[in-house]
Amino acid sequence: MSQNKILITRLRNATRSAVALPPMGHEALDVLDGYFLQCLALQQRLISGEKLTGWKVAFSGAAAQKRFGLNEPVFGALTDVMRVEAQGSVDLALLIQPKLEVELAFVVGHSLTPGDYSDDEILAAIAEVAPAFEIADCRWEGWSFGAGAFLADNAAAGFYCMGQIQKFDPVQHASVTYSLESEGMMHGGGDTEEREDTPLVNLCWLIRRLLADGHPLEAGQVILSGALLPPMNIQPTRYRLHMLGTELALSFKAPSGAT
Numbered sequence: 001m002s003q004n005k006i007l008i009t010r011l012r013n014a015t016r017s018a019v020a021l022p023p024m025g026h027e028a029l030d031v032l033d034g035y036f037l038q039c040l041a042l043q044q045r046l047i048s049g050e051k052l053t054g055w056k057v058a059f060s061g062a063a064a065q066k067r068f069g070l071n072e073p074v075f076g077a078l079t080d081v082m083r084v085e086a087q088g089s090v091d092l093a094l095l096i097q098p099k100l101e102v103e104l105a106f107v108v109g110h111s112l113t114p115g116d117y118s119d120d121e122i123l124a125a126i127a128e129v130a131p132a133f134e135i136a137d138c139r140w141e142g143w144s145f146g147a148g149a150f151l152a153d154n155a156a157a158g159f160y161c162m163g164q165i166q167k168f169d170p171v172q173h174a175s176v177t178y179s180l181e182s183e184g185m186m187h188g189g190g191d192t193e194e195r196e197d198t199p200l201v202n203l204c205w206l207i208r209r210l211l212a213d214g215h216p217l218e219a220g221q222v223i224l225s226g227a228l229l230p231p232m233n234i235q236p237t238r239y240r241l242h243m244l245g246t247e248l249a250l251s252f253k254a255p256s257g258a259t
């Protein structure tokens with residue numbers, strides 16, 4: 001078995017056992033290595049019966065990119081087994097070291113084939129938008145990784161959850177307010193228009209990058225915009241995201257025997 005397949009198998013087993021792997025040296029994999037391994041692992045997941053449902057943006061901010069020696073964001077893939085229902089519950093025993101992220105989810109309205117597209121053409125291909133949670137879950141112990149290892153880990157994509165969908169308007173949704181709370185405690189909020197890495201900028205970057213890499217965008221696929229608040233450790237409670245005039249709620253259940 002090749003070293004690539006051994007690493008993919010180790011990562012897959014880490015997911016199944018919910019036990020983190022010891023970190024690799026930060027220079028062990030470069031960005032190209034990481035994307036190659038991510039693609040190889042995705043192919044295996046699709047062969048096993050999973051369906052590609054979309055993509056996520058990561059490291060969209062300049063500070064994160066500088067930390068990992070990058071000059072642009074990175075991305076990971078989403079599949080149908082990663083989606084959890086709104087208002088539902090997630091068992092923390094299934095996860096390794098999860099963090100909760102607040103996101104905007106965009107739904108592709110019509111397919112795009114590889115080619116050159118303007119921002120307006122990309123935005124015109126988006127049909128719907130929704131509030132969303134991403135449950136990021138890193139398989140490297142202590143969230144310790146270099147950029148290549150992060151990509152091999154599929155950019156720490158764990159689960160995602162989408163709220164009420166509404167028609168997308170690129171003017172109206174250039175400014176979206178949001179706030180996150182649990183048990184009456186506020187965890188932060190803001191306005192997307194005030195960010196350096198706005199969701200619409202991240203959306204256009206990711207679609208353009210995917211198409212340049214030869215990945216067609218299919219109608220119905222989801223794009224997660226990147227975290228709007230700093231990723232936070234998840235507690236066994238119910239989180240409520242207020243965004244787009246709606247509330248998205250998701251509960252987390254403590255592992256059996258946890259105190």
